Amino acid sequence: MSLETIEIETGTPANAAVIWLHGLGADGHDFEPIVPELRLPASLKLRFVFPHAPVRAVTLNNGMRMRAWYDILQLGGGPEDEAGIRASQGLVEKLIEAQKKKGLSAARIVLAGFSQGGAIALQTALRHPERLAGVLALSTYLPIAPKLDAERSGANAAVPVFMAHGLYDDIIPLQRAEKSRDVLQKLGYRVEWRTYPMPHSVCAEEVGEIARFLATTLAPSP
Numbered sequence: 001m002s003l004e005t006i007e008i009e010t011g012t013p014a015n016a017a018v019i020w021l022h023g024l025g026a027d028g029h030d031f032e033p034i035v036p037e038l039r040l041p042a043s044l045k046l047r048f049v050f051p052h053a054p055v056r057a058v059t060l061n062n063g064m065r066m067r068a069w070y071d072i073l074q075l076g077g078g079p080e081d082e083a084g085i086r087a088s089q090g091l092v093e094k095l096i097e098a099q100k101k102k103g104l105s106a107a108r109i110v111l112a113g114f115s116q117g118g119a120i121a122l123q124t125a126l127r128h129p130e131r132l133a134g135v136l137a138l139s140t141y142l143p144i145a146p147k148l149d150a151e152r153s154g155a156n157a158a159v160p161v162f163m164a165h166g167l168y169d170d171i172i173p174l175q176r177a178e179k180s181r182d183v184l185q186k187l188g189y190r191v192e193w194r195t196y197p198m199p200h201s202v203c204a205e206e207v208g209e210i211a212r213f214l215a216t217t218l219a220p221s222p
Contacts (some may be wrong), residue, residue, distance in 0.1 A: 003051040011045030016108040016218040021117025022085040038211040112136035134217040144178035164194040171200040
């Protein structure tokens with residue numbers, strides 16, 4: 001299985017890629033509008049890849065079928081759909097390989113995601129066998145956290161991680177995100193942490209910080 005994607009290039013030929021995963025029930029169109037809002041420098045010729053998650057039944061939503069990276073069994077934590085998480089990890093690995101076939105090295109690829117998508121971005125990036133450019137984990141948490149230490153890739157031990165969360169998030173509580181940040185920091189990851197006075201969403205100040213992170217981590221070689 002491979003994912004359908006929407007691709008937007010800010011310049012050609014693209015010299016880096018951002019694979020951006022949407023949240024539960026959304027689709028690849030969800031973050032399309034953020035590309036012009038980032039106001040990235042012209043020298044940063046990026047290919048934004050917005051995949052559509054598979055459609056599956058979601059237990060939390062009474063078994064309704066919707067786009068989801070994995071099943072959610074209950075709100076705020078509890079048992080995790082490890083099989084679903086790992087299946088989506090495999091799908092994102094295929095997206096990385098597709099960008100490599102287009103001529104980009106793994107070191108020029110950022111994995112980004114919001115909510116469920118952010119969880120899969122962390123899950124995949126920290127286990128990926130080749131060094132990636134960075135991770136954007138927005139309004140999310142670290143899935144299958146107890147197994148990361150044994151499964152993590154040394155190649156991405158120093159990958160830059162940007163985590164941002166809303167102070168008033170009622171979907172993924174701030175405390176859960178903070179716990180994930182602490183786990184990552186204890187394992188030695190470089191986590192840049194930001195909070196904003198917002199619910200489970202993205203705000204203008206955060207968009208500015210994302211743009212700075214991308215411009216820094218994907219700055220073209222001199």
